[in-house]
């Protein structure tokens with residue numbers, strides 16, 4: 063196919079300023095006749111293939127089409143939603159997006175040139191500082207892709223630090239995260255053992271023990287004992303935590319954690335169908351030169367003024383190449399910024415308050431549900447904002463009925479807990495929503511009762 | 516934070532609307548939480564002020580090579596923020612997210628068509644994660660064939676640092692391959708290292724020198740003949756969209772940095788998205804999920820997740836960086852088949868225009884037609900006036916232009932890698948060319964001016980050695 067057939071010169075795009083005249087002038091200055099003279103290094107038979115993608119559309123048509131697609135999705139808010147399991151709906155103050163969407167933050171690259179990136183660098187320094195405050199750890203990096211890759215990189219780091227190649231994972235760690243671990247650990251040949259609640263313990267082959275706190279099912283683990291267990295075996299304790307819980311609960315550092323990771327999405331990031339999010343990564347001072355990811359440090363300029371730079375870069379791929387601590391390059395700078403704004407804005411009082419609201423409402427809901435005939439919730443073991451309902455029938459069937467009542471029920475965890483449904487309550491779930499869930503569950507229980515008769 | 520004043524709040528706190536419950540066990544609670552205490556107005560002023568310390572595409576010409584700093588259409592941000600996209604939960608049932616799945620399915624097909632591949636997974640969350648996925652697929656493919664002695668990956672010496680790092684994470688040993696004097700793969704060197712231990716070749720096309728490898732067909736054939744996989748680093752796809760489909764040349768795997776070619780804003784270092792496209796034989800190994808479309812008996816369509824038969828698994832907790840996927844899709848829909856080839860044409864015209872106008876003023880180590888970016892060397896200025904690529908870069912800041920990529924690729928001494936992108940006008944580029952000429956003249960007349968640059972930024976040059984020697988990574992404990 064010839065160039066002119068493929069390139070519709072009459073087509074103009076608002077994103078490409080060159081006009082036909084500009085092109086002609088520039089081609090002349092370059093010393094070639096046609097655009098395709100610049101593509102002569104490409105084997106001729108392959109140049110200008112036919113594209114099967116749709117025709118161009120205007121901004122108005124685009125918005126209409128996209129609104130239509132968005133309209134096919136059921137939006138929590140229109141529905142009462144009780145989904146959690148690693149992505150949480152929390153209220154996001156306006157300033158988070160209003161500030162983060164500023165062009166100066168949004169349309170810049172990784173801050174390789176510190177003199178023209180102090181905005182990003184200073185914000186990421188605040189981020190690292192607040193992640194340390196929340197988790198109780200000594201140092202934090204400027205973010206990982208998400209909580210699950212933060213966990214995977216934490217394991218790789220623990221193996222580097224301890225020079226061991228097996229790990230121990232508590233059973234109650236998120237199954238999604240375990241799947242990601244498998245992707246990352248298969249190739250380097252790191253063996254994953256699974257530690258059952260209170261059963262077998264860590265041994266000397268283990269580089270680390272991973273504990274999720276609160277665990278996947280919302281409950282608190284006995285971190286004191288688990289911490290002793292892995293430390294006695296000479297491994298590191300990796301805690302996967304929920305940053306919102308840290309507004310009121312003890313920090314992983316209080317239990318002697320060596321590395322702390324978390325999904326940072328609940329800190330002011332919309333659920334956005336699973337991403338982009340931000341993985342939090344913090345550890346003890348001793349391990350900073352083994353950390354993955356970008357790290358911002360405070361330093362001085364030639365006038366002695368304080369400023370910020372990317373630091374400890376000799377760990378990174380652009381310098382260390384095949385011996386880098388991680389391959390990560392583009393990370394999630396903007397999302398880290400958003401969570402920074404969220405943390406500053408909630409501040410000392412707000413973070414505690416939000417955690418308490420989640421606690422109170424979740425416990426209110428759990429008690430109500432436990433009272434319904436046929437359902438039960440373990441109220442004896444401490445939990446935070448998620449808990450498991452033992453249902454009278456399969457959660458999948460219940461969820462179907464709930465959906466018809468404009469309620470998005472919890473996650474079906476019946477493969478781990480008989481007829482178990484994992485629900486999550488945050489401050490965004492009003493009492494009315496919670497009560498409607500309780501009513502609906504009661505009705506469903508009655509319906510099945512009568513169906514069976 | 517040292518600005519905090521006890522008692523200030525940054526946002527109002529919602530009321531508790533359920534009866535107060537029993538207290539949590541005391542032994543689980545933390546004693547104190549030191550976090551900022553600032554009013555909303557102070558927070559807004561603080562962050563707005565520091566934001567102005569950044570250069571950004573919306574304010575500045577930003578010809579940062581290899582990073583494709585093109586204009587990011589505003590409408591795409593609005594679309595990604597539609598509640599029907601931004602507020603849906605990743606674990607909702609498929610029937611409640613058909614719009615999201617349909618969009619992802621369309622994007623899979625579009626990316627496969629643009630790159631000439633058989634299938635796509637949108638799961639990887641950045642380019643480097645796409646590379647890791649590609650390397651894990653390479654490994655899984657050979658293992659599936661019982662071909663376990665393939666432990667080595669070829670990576671050109673010009674490659675981006677993520678390439679060797681990703682190959683190692685996938686359990687491979689990296690063999691570095693020389694670039695010849697024309698900037699192509701050194702065929703003799705390739706012949707020398709090819710064996711049945713080679714799992715694949717990570718090839719960036721055009722290379723990080725901004726050059727299209729004229730030996731490409733020969734290279735592909737040689738590697739495939741010994742049973743190796745051709746992995747394409749698609750970070751430079753902006754040079755090729757609509758002009759060449761890498762799949763047509765025999766590539767097996769290709770990642771695309773959607774935040775480069777398809778305008779997810781870079782956000783000060785992400786988020787990105789690193790979709791992977793593969794040939795027929797690699798399809799069963801794609802990372803999960805892949806979106807499938809079914810038509811039921813009543814002729815209505817249903818989109819659902821599938822798990823490729825021998826999938827390498829999940830790359831993240833959920834389904835990839837959906838917000839970035841929405842933007843990429845919206846961008847491609849706007850350009851359509853008419854606009855996509857214009858992207859690479861104008862990107863290539865702009866780069867070659869700069870190449871021809873600055874040749875002779877800055878050294879051009881590979882003097883041939885370039886693609887979407889051109890790599891100069893400041894070694895002539897260093898030799899004659901003691902001025903380095905770093906000095907030229909910092910001086911550009913005084914003129915309101917973001918520096919090019921410096922000292923990369925590593926095989927070019929005093930490298931200045933310039934990528935203008937297609938979204939810059941001829942006027943902007945002419946101005947840039949004039950400024951680059953002026954700086955070269957300043958290097959001769961007053962090298963001190965360059966050595967002390969930048970002059971008008973909040974900070975002068977920062978002491979990176981101090982930062983690394985005495986890491987100061989957070990405010991007070």
Ligand SMILES: Cc1ncc(COP(=O)(O)O)c(C=O)c1O
Pocket residue numbers: 390391392393581582641642643644675677678719723748750751772787789
């Ligand atoms: C040539 C090349 N390959 C790979 C990458 C890595 O992509 P990402 O930063 O999205 O991980 C980059 C980007 O920095 C690049 O320029």
